[in-house]
Amino acid sequence: MNNAMLLHRLASLRQVTQAASIHTHVKTIAQLSSKYEKDEAKENWLKEQGDGGSVKYTRNGSNPDLGQVTFHHKEKLNAFTGAMMHDFSLAVREAVKDERTRCVVVRGENGNFCSGGELNFVEKIASEEGSYVMNTVMMSSLKKLANSDKVSIAVLEGSTMGGASEIASACDIRVGFVQGKMGVCPGWGGGRFLVKTLGTARAMEYLSTAAVVGAEELHKVSKHAFVAAKRMVVNYSGKNRNPKEREEEERRIFMSVWGHADHKKSIHDIRENLIRAKKEKSHKK
Numbered sequence: 001m002n003n004a005m006l007l008h009r010l011a012s013l014r015q016v017t018q019a020a021s022i023h024t025h026v027k028t029i030a031q032l033s034s035k036y037e038k039d040e041a042k043e044n045w046l047k048e049q050g051d052g053g054s055v056k057y058t059r060n061g062s063n064p065d066l067g068q069v070t071f072h073h074k075e076k077l078n079a080f081t082g083a084m085m086h087d088f089s090l091a092v093r094e095a096v097k098d099e100r101t102r103c104v105v106v107r108g109e110n111g112n113f114c115s116g117g118e119l120n121f122v123e124k125i126a127s128e129e130g131s132y133v134m135n136t137v138m139m140s141s142l143k144k145l146a147n148s149d150k151v152s153i154a155v156l157e158g159s160t161m162g163g164a165s166e167i168a169s170a171c172d173i174r175v176g177f178v179q180g181k182m183g184v185c186p187g188w189g190g191g192r193f194l195v196k197t198l199g200t201a202r203a204m205e206y207l208s209t210a211a212v213v214g215a216e217e218l219h220k221v222s223k224h225a226f227v228a229a230k231r232m233v234v235n236y237s238g239k240n241r242n243p244k245e246r247e248e249e250e251r252r253i254f255m256s257v258w259g260h261a262d263h264k265k266s267i268h269d270i271r272e273n274l275i276r277a278k279k280e281k282s283h284k285k
């Protein structure tokens with residue numbers, strides 16, 4: 001879809017967009033931010049919610065300039081659990097502090113980058129508290145990676161889906177986003193990187209159409225996701241806003257869609273599809 005067509009569609013949807021009610025969550029964010037004042041408290045909460053997999057920082061033995069952050073969860077294509085988000089924070093901190101290296105390679109084991117959030121975990125934390133903690137921790141890790149003086153390189157092998165696209169975007173690599181299909185919008189702090197890398201029109205197109213569903217179909221699936229995508233792009237393209245306000249707004253936008261009925265239904269449908277695909281595969285054998 002070209003930009004003119006996209007703008008035309010956006011204009012025709014404006015009425016609905018304006019009518020959709022999205023809560024701002026200001027009060028909730030203030031309460032949660034005092035409950036989880038320390039980074040460690042948020043990271044530990046995530047670890048408690050979902051186990052399985054790990055993320056490790058290592059140095060490349062043959063090339064001392066290279067550090068590497070590796071996702072280990074090969075049986076689920078390196079899908080991120082809460083424990084992995086916890087480890088990712090520690091690994092990124094270690095990587096950006098390592099004075100012996102100039103580059104950080106970010107990759108998944110076994111020839112796959114990452115298939116996004118682990119779906120059981122994603123379903124379990126589909127709440128305001130879950131969205132706040134996950135968003136804050138992952139956004140902080142991605143910011144550290146993006147703002148560090150290391151050159152970060154995402155090795156995009158195999159699957160790169162959902163939140164994994166946000167990690168890849170923080171390393172400045174262009175990838176497709178599937179969040180529209182899930183009835184949400186980027187939840188790991190990736191909105192900023194997408195707008196920075198692609199510009200506003202392309203970012204809107206990617207968020208609303210790039211992946212699997214077109215804008216009109218997406219709007220039927222979840223007008224909330226569509227509206228959130230628009231708000232996220234406007235947030236980073238608007239003038240006269242300071243970076244902190246933008247970051248807070250990105251978090252509010254994400255929290256307004258995470259755990260919504262559309263989102264819960266989408267997680268359920270995606271999991272059902274995976275189970276059905278697995279059964280079909282085993283029948284064919």
Ligand SMILES: CC[C@@H](C(=O)O)C(=O)SCCNC(=O)CCNC(=O)[C@H](O)C(C)(C)COP(=O)(O)OP(=O)(O)OC[C@H]1O[C@@H](n2cnc3c(N)ncnc32)[C@H](O)[C@@H]1OP(=O)(O)O
Binds near residue numbers: 179
């Ligand atoms: C804020 C984060 C959040 C967001 O952005 O909104 C997310 O990231 S949500 C997750 C988004 N990701 C997805 O929707 C991807 C779901 N997975 C797939 O569509 C497919 O697995 C695939 C990535 C297209 C690969 O397909 P294929 O090559 O056919 O492999 P399998 O489907 O057989 O996968 C192997 C194995 O891995 C399990 N798996 C894969 N991804 C996930 C996941 N995200 N969470 C949990 N489990 C996952 C899959 O179920 C298979 O397991 P078994 O059936 O037990 O072998």
